[in-house]
Amino acid sequence: MEYISVALADTIMGRYPDPRSIPYRDWCYVQGYVLAGFEKLFESTRERRYLDYIVSYADSHTGADGELPAFTGESLDDMMAGTAIVAAYQWTGKERYRRAAERIRRAFDDYPRNSDGAFWHGKKLPNETWIDGVFMGQVFLTRYGAAIGEREACFDEALLQIGLAAKRLEKGGSGLYLHAFDESRNASWADSETGLSSEVWSEGLGWYALVLAETLALIDPGHPGKKMLEGILRGLVDALSRAQDPVTGLWYQVVDKGEMPGNWHDSSGSAMFVYAIRRAGELGCADADACRAVAGRGYAGMRAKVRAGAKGLVDVYDACDGVCVQDDYAAYVNYPRVVNAKEAVGGVLWASTIMEKPGRRPGSVFIDSAI
Numbered sequence: 217m218e219y220i221s222v223a224l225a226d227t228i229m230g231r232y233p234d235p236r237s238i239p240y241r242d243w244c245y246v247q248g249y250v251l252a253g254f255e256k257l258f259e260s261t262r263e264r265r266y267l268d269y270i271v272s273y274a275d276s277h278t279g280a281d282g283e284l285p286a287f288t289g290e291s292l293d294d295m296m297a298g299t300a301i302v303a304a305y306q307w308t309g310k311e312r313y314r315r316a317a318e319r320i321r322r323a324f325d326d327y328p329r330n331s332d333g334a335f336w337h338g339k340k341l342p343n344e345t346w347i348d349g350v351f352m353g354q355v356f357l358t359r360y361g362a363a364i365g366e367r368e369a370c371f372d373e374a375l376l377q378i379g380l381a382a383k384r385l386e387k388g389g390s391g392l393y394l395h396a397f398d399e400s401r402n403a404s405w406a407d408s409e410t411g412l413s414s415e416v417w418s419e420g421l422g423w424y425a426l427v428l429a430e431t432l433a434l435i436d437p438g439h440p441g442k443k444m445l446e447g448i449l450r451g452l453v454d455a456l457s458r459a460q461d462p463v464t465g466l467w468y469q470v471v472d473k474g475e476m477p478g479n480w481h482d483s484s485g486s487a488m489f490v491y492a493i494r495r496a497g498e499l500g501c502a503d504a505d506a507c508r509a510v511a512g513r514g515y516a517g518m519r520a521k522v523r524a525g526a527k528g529l530v531d532v533y534d535a536c537d538g539v540c541v542q543d544d545y546a547a548y549v550n551y552p553r554v555v556n557a558k559e560a561v562g563g564v565l566w567a568s569t570i571m572e573k574p575g576r577r578p579g580s581v582f583i584d585s586a587i
Contacts, residue, residue: 220522220530221568225257225266227530228561235273239558240538243286245296245352246558247273252355253565255303261574267307274304274313282315289323291338292352299356306363314364321360324353324373330399334380343400346541347393350381351423355430362434374431375441381424382448387416391455392472395420396541405543413541415548416471419559420539422488425452426566429495446501449492453502456489457510464520465513469536470548478549483521484535487563490514494570515571522564535560 228238228250236242238250251270258266277286278301288294298320305313328336330343337349354374361370385393395413398406405413428449435442459471466481467489468474490511497507525531535557542548 219568219572219574220519221257221565221572222261222574223530224522224532224561224565224568225254228254228565229265229269230527230529234276235269236276243277243294243297245293246562248296248299248352248356249559249562250565251300251303253562253569256566256569257574260569261576263576270300271304271308273300274316277301278304278312278316280312282312282319284316284319287320287323289320289327290340292335292349293338295320295323295356296352299359302356302359302363306359317360317364320356321364321366321370324357330397332380332384333376334384334397335377337396344396344398344403344541345381345384346396347381347385347420348395348423350377351427354378354427358431358434367436371431371435371439371441374427375439375445378427378431378448379441379444385412387472390416390472391451392416392459393421393424393452403541405541414544415473415542417539417542417548418467418469418471418482418485419488419536419563420485421452421471422485422492422563425449425456425492426488428452429492429499432499432501433495449496450502453493453496453507453510456493457506460489460510460513461517465515465517466521467514469551470545473545476545476549478546480534480549480553481517481521482535483518483532484557484560484563486514486521487518487560487567490518490567491563491570494567511571515567518564518567522568531555532557532560532564535563 232238238247251273254266254269277284301313301317305317328339334345335353337344337346354377357370357374361367384397387394395417398411401408401411432445464481466486468479469482470479473479493507494511496502497504521533523531533555534553536551537554537557539551
C-alpha cells in the first residue's frame with residue numbers, strides 16, 4: 217500500500233457506503249472521529265469524494281430547518297458526531313447545517329458537571345469524568361467556535377475542561393494521565409480516597425493527546441490559555457517519547473507498564489500518539505525534528521498492524537473496541553482485541569494522513585473551494 221490513508225478511506229467507503237452504518241450507532245462519536253479523518257484527507261488531496269462522504273452524513277441527519285432527530289445530548293460521545301455537521305457547514309455554507317450545529321452547542325449550556333466544573337462523561341454516569349470525554353466534547357466546541365460563532369466562550373470552555381483533566385488525572389508528575397475520576401467515589405473502578413481509576417490506558421490518553429493538538433491548531437495566538445495548552449502537550453510528548461517501545465515504535469495498552477505480564481501494543485492509541493506528536497512538532501509546540509523521529513518510528517510500527525484483506529480491503533489489527541473505564545490492570549490488558557476496532561480504524565486514518573500527506577492522484581475529481 218503506497219498510501220494507507222487512501223486505501224483505508226476507500227475501504228471504509230466500500231464497507232459502509234452510507235456513513236450512518238459505520239459501527240456502532242448511526243449517530244455517535246465514531247462517525248465524528250472517522251469523518252474528521254476524511255476531512256483531513258480531503259484537505260490534503262482535495263478529492264471531492266471525501267467531502268461528499270461527510271456531507272452525505274450531514275444530509276442524512278439534518279432536517280430542512282436544522283432538526284437533528286438522532287441527537288440526544290445525553291453524553292459527550294453524542295456531541296462528537298456534531299463535528300461532521302460543523303464540517304459540512306464550513307465547506308458548503310448551508311444554513312441548515314449551522315442551525316443544526318447550534319442545537320448541539322446549546323446542549324452544553326445545562327450539561328451536568330462536577331463541583332470543579334468538569335463535565336460528566338454522560339448524564340447516566342453521574343460524577344464521572346473520563347479523559348476520552350474531554351476529546352468528545354471539546355473537539356466539537358472548538359470547531360464550532362472557529363467556524364460558526366461564540367469563539368471566545370467555546371475556547372474558554374475547552375481550555376477549562378483540558379486544564380481540569382490535566383490537574384485531576386495526571387499520574388504523579390509523569391506527564392501521563394489516568395483514564396477517569398469519580399467525584400462520588402462510588403464507581404467500581406474508583407479509588408476510595410482519590411476517586412481515580414488505576415491505569416494510563418493507551419486509547420484514552422490518545423484522545424487527550426488529540427484534543428490538545430487540535431485545540432492548539434485552532435486557538436488564537438494571543439489567547440491567555442495558549443501557554444497552558446502548549447505546556448501540557450509538550451509534557452505529554454516528552455512522556456510518550458520515553459514510553460515508546462524502542463523495538464516496535466508502538467505504545468502499550470497500559471502505557472507506562474510495558475514490562476508487566478500480559479501487556480501488548482495497542483494500534484489505536486499508538487495511531488493517536490503518532491498524529492498528536494507529529495502535529496505538535498508542526499505547530500512548534502515541541503522540537504520538530506524529535507517529533508518527526510518519534511512519530512516516524514510509531515508510524516512504521518503502525519503500518520505493521522495494517523494488512524490487505526479480502527477483496528482488496530484493508531484490515532487494522534490489535535486494538536480493543538468500545539472500552540469503558542476498567543477496574544484494574546488485568547481488565548485492561550485482557551480486554552478482547554478485535555480486527556477493525558472502530559476507534560483504531562479512525563486513528564489509523566488520522567495518523568496515516570498526517571504522516572503520508574497524500575496529494576492529488578491522476579484521474580481524480582478535485583475541488584478547490586467550498587461547494
